[in-house]
Amino acid sequence: MACIHYYASNEKKVFSLIGLSFALIYATVITADYFIQWTVVLPRILSGETGNLSLFTQYNHHGLFVALESLGYLMMNLALLFAVAVFSGGRLERAIRWLIHNNFCSGDWIFYRYFFSEV
Numbered sequence: 001m002a003c004i005h006y007y008a009s010n011e012k013k014v015f016s017l018i019g020l021s022f023a024l025i026y027a028t029v030i031t032a033d034y035f036i037q038w039t040v041v042l043p044r045i046l047s048g049e050t051g052n053l054s055l056f057t058q059y060n061h062h063g064l065f066v067a068l069e070s071l072g073y074l075m076m077n078l079a080l081l082f083a084v085a086v087f088s089g090g091r092l093e094r095a096i097r098w099l100i101h102n103n104f105c106s107g108d109w110i111f112y113r114y115f116f117s118e119v
Helices: 002-007 010-046 064-084 091-116
Strands: none
Touching: 002 010, 010 064, 064 091
């Protein structure tokens, strides 16, 4: 995202900066999420102290890990939404725009299916 911001023309830098901001939020949330897994969950599992641990594990679909991971990927999806606005020029830019847009749409669909589906 930093490269996209650097690449963006001056009139589109506002979109790339917003996208970069969402990407930084994503990186912070996901780093904290996996840090908790490595420093809290893994040592407790290895030492056999599994009581009250289910809230923090990645295997509980209603736990903290999944909630933070979902928040992180939602932020990355928003970063992609703003990155799309940067690319509009020639053939290569249209191809990049198409790829980013499809990634955004598939992320949106997965998010919807995970949280709002009965399946």
